[in-house]
Amino acid sequence: MRLxxxxxxxxxxxxxxxxxxxxxxxxxxxxxxxxxxREFVEQVREEWGFNDPLLVRYGRWLGDAVRGDLGxxxxxxxxxxxxxxxxxxxxxxxxxxxxxxxxxxxxPLGLVSGYREGSRADKVVSAVAQFGLSIPNFVLGLVLIYVxxxxxxxxPATGWTRISDSVTGNLKSVAMPAIALAVAEVAVYLRVLRxxxxxxxxEDYILSARAKGLKDRFILFRHALRPSSLTLTTLxxxxxxGLITGTIVIEQLFAIPGLGRRLFSAVFQRDYMMVQGLTxxxxxxxxxxxxxxxxxxxxxxxxxRRRA
Amino acid sequence: xxxxxxxxxxxxxxxxSVPTAVGSFRVRVGRSLWNAFREMSWPTKACASWLVLIVTxxxxxxxxxxxxxxxxxxxxxxxxxxxxxxxxxxxxxxxNVSRDILARVVHGxxxxxxxxxxxxxxxxxxxxxxxxxxxxxxxxxxAVVMFYVDVSLAFPAxxxxxxxxxxxxxxxxxxxTVAVAILIVAPYTRIARANSLSVSNREFVTAARxxxxxxxxxxxxxxxxxxxxxxxxxxxxxAAVLVILxxxxxxxxxxxxxxxxxxxxxxxxxxxxxxxxxxxxxPPILALVATILSVNVVSDWxxxxxxxxxxxx
Numbered sequence: 001m002r003l004x005x006x007x008x009x010x011x012x013x014x015x016x017x018x019x020x021x022x023x024x025x026x027x028x029x030x031x032x033x034x035x036x037x038r039e040f041v042e043q044v045r046e047e048w049g050f051n052d053p054l055l056v057r058y059g060r061w062l063g064d065a066v067r068g069d070l071g072x073x074x075x076x077x078x079x080x081x082x083x084x085x086x087x088x089x090x091x092x093x094x095x096x097x098x099x100x101x102x103x104x105x106x107x108p109l110g111l112v113s114g115y116r117e118g119s120r121a122d123k124v125v126s127a128v129a130q131f132g133l134s135i136p137n138f139v140l141g142l143v144l145i146y147v148x149x150x151x152x153x154x155x156p157a158t159g160w161t162r163i164s165d166s167v168t169g170n171l172k173s174v175a176m177p178a179i180a181l182a183v184a185e186v187a188v189y190l191r192v193l194r195x196x197x198x199x200x201x202x203e204d205y206i207l208s209a210r211a212k213g214l215k216d217r218f219i220l221f222r223h224a225l226r227p228s229s230l231t232l233t234t235l236x237x238x239x240x241x242g243l244i245t246g247t248i249v250i251e252q253l254f255a256i257p258g259l260g261r262r263l264f265s266a267v268f269q270r271d272y273m274m275v276q277g278l279t280x281x282x283x284x285x286x287x288x289x290x291x292x293x294x295x296x297x298x299x300x301x302x303x304x305r306r307r308a
Numbered sequence: 309x310x311x312x313x314x315x316x317x318x319x320x321x322x323x324x325s326v327p328t329a330v331g332s333f334r335v336r337v338g339r340s341l342w343n344a345f346r347e348m349s350w351p352t353k354a355c356a357s358w359l360v361l362i363v364t365x366x367x368x369x370x371x372x373x374x375x376x377x378x379x380x381x382x383x384x385x386x387x388x389x390x391x392x393x394x395x396x397x398x399x400x401x402x403x404n405v406s407r408d409i410l411a412r413v414v415h416g417x418x419x420x421x422x423x424x425x426x427x428x429x430x431x432x433x434x435x436x437x438x439x440x441x442x443x444x445x446x447x448x449x450x451a452v453v454m455f456y457v458d459v460s461l462a463f464p465a466x467x468x469x470x471x472x473x474x475x476x477x478x479x480x481x482x483x484x485t486v487a488v489a490i491l492i493v494a495p496y497t498r499i500a501r502a503n504s505l506s507v508s509n510r511e512f513v514t515a516a517r518x519x520x521x522x523x524x525x526x527x528x529x530x531x532x533x534x535x536x537x538x539x540x541x542x543x544x545x546x547a548a549v550l551v552i553l554x555x556x557x558x559x560x561x562x563x564x565x566x567x568x569x570x571x572x573x574x575x576x577x578x579x580x581x582x583x584x585x586x587x588x589x590x591p592p593i594l595a596l597v598a599t600i601l602s603v604n605v606v607s608d609w610x611x612x613x614x615x616x617x618x619x620x621x
Contacts, residue, residue, distance in 0.1 A: 134601035
């Protein structure tokens with residue numbers, strides 16, 4: 001219910017902001033020479049429904065949007081949804097690979113440094129994590145481009161090979177952008193898991209498991225990691241939402257034909273409809289992902305589930 | 309464990325202490341800052357020093373003797389070379405249009421500082437006050453404020469920013485600060501409200517109510533002073549994010565317009581020559597990363613040291 005309300009609000013605010021703009025959207029539709037022709041302009045206005053009251057237009061726009069019709073691009077004239085669909089898998093792949101990298105590297109490191117709190121390994125890992133959090137992803141991307149594309153010539157600096165064209169080519173094109181995004185993810189997962197593990201290992205049930213003579217490794221995986229999986233789930237969900245911002249930057253830097261890059265070109269072309277459509281889409285995705293995370297959290301935590 | 313440190317922290321929190329004159333307060337703050345600095349480990353000291361240095365340089369950029377004009381392009385007048393390596397004349401060399409890189413780094417710090425400072429100030433003042441009032445007054449006012457917070461939190465920051473600059477059709481430091489400030493108010497309001505809610509239930513607020521203190525007076529004298537310490541600590545975390553954000557936006561060409569110096573913008577300029585000469589990119593990158601790292605380290609230090617104190621509150 002709350003989710004629907006927030007979604008309605010987001011779409012409403014975006015629509016209003018676009019509509020209340022100074023300047024006539026009709027000017028973007030017809031060539032400058034034709035703009036002097038009052039009758040023609042009026043006809044186009046009527047045809048596109050610009051003369052209707054704002055709320056009516058919002059209702060119509062929302063109705064279309066729910067059915068997947070976000071309108072046509074002012075610049076290319078094609079339906080926005082048609083421009084978005086082929087780009088979705090690209091951004092999706094980048095995000096999935098980033099999250100996977102983050103988990104595969106962050107979780108083991110977090111476990112080790114939490115288990116061996118205060119050891120030299122822990123100190124090194126924590127310092128590296130602190131450093132990883134302090135490098136903006138575009139700087140990291142530039143360093144990667146310089147080393148692997150310009151000096152070593154192992155990977156292409158920009159562009160994208162689809163997985164259907166070539167699997168290795170696809171892996172090569174996803175490697176650097178995903179690493180540039182994943183370093184901060186790794187640092188976040190690692191830090192949270194570390195402090196989680198340190199806290200859990202002080203619990204009484206860990207002591208009793210030790211007293212029973214269970215092996216350290218067994219305790220760590222079966223008893224200590226389990227409660228932390230809740231924190232990690234929330235964190236991963238929140239980070240996926242945050243990754244939306246990250247992919248926009250990284251797609252631009254690596255010239256990857258994803259949603260973020262399309263949003264960018266739309267901004268520079270002043271393609272209002274496209275910017276509006278993508279804003280609504282990304283904000284809605286953000287809201288839905290956050291709500292899903294809350295839901296999953298309730299579903300997997302028996303303590304909360306019983307209370308609810 | 310009611311040792312002397314706990315007693316001291318009680319007094320410093322201002323709860324139990326007698327109001328003092330402003331002058332002695334200033335002396336006390338100065339001394340405690342120095343003491344805090346002495347307690348730090350050496351990496352933290354280095355980070356704190358770097359922050360002091362970069363902020364000072366940013367503020368006094370125009371008055372530093374010998375620092376060149378960040379937009380002076382010597383080669384136009386036959387007096388400088390482009391992509392010059394470091395020399396006595398240009399300590400950090402020159403960029404691709406022969407501007408002094410050191411001057412650009414210092415002035416870039418100023419851009420970053422103005423942006424982060426402006427946004428933080430908005431968050432602290434607007435968000436802090438709205439949240440404190442919402443948590444204390446409750447009712448319809450709270451509902452309206454939280455409505456704004458919910459909507460604003462639903463937009464990913466960069467998406468909102470791109471939307472805003474397209475619709476308003478302007479770029480620049482001012483619009484950038486305002487747009488991000490509108491977003492940053494939301495988390496501040498949220499934190500302030502949560503704190504305000506819990507402070508409102510404390511004994512001293514009940515006591516103030518019992519002796520017939522007016523509501524605005526309670527808000528100003530009891531609630532707000534107890535909400536702000538958390539917000540100030542939160543600001544350091546936000547500051548790091550804001551420095552990254554300014555650099556990112558300028559790097560993408562949608563932040564501060566050229567020729568204004570900005571670390572992100574200068575990195576973007578240097579990127580074009582990355583295959584020929586990588587040097588002009590390095591000073592702004594180092595300044596940027598060092599600043600973010602320093603803010604993070606100092607904020608971690610502050611949090612781990614403040615934890616023991618706030619528990620005494």
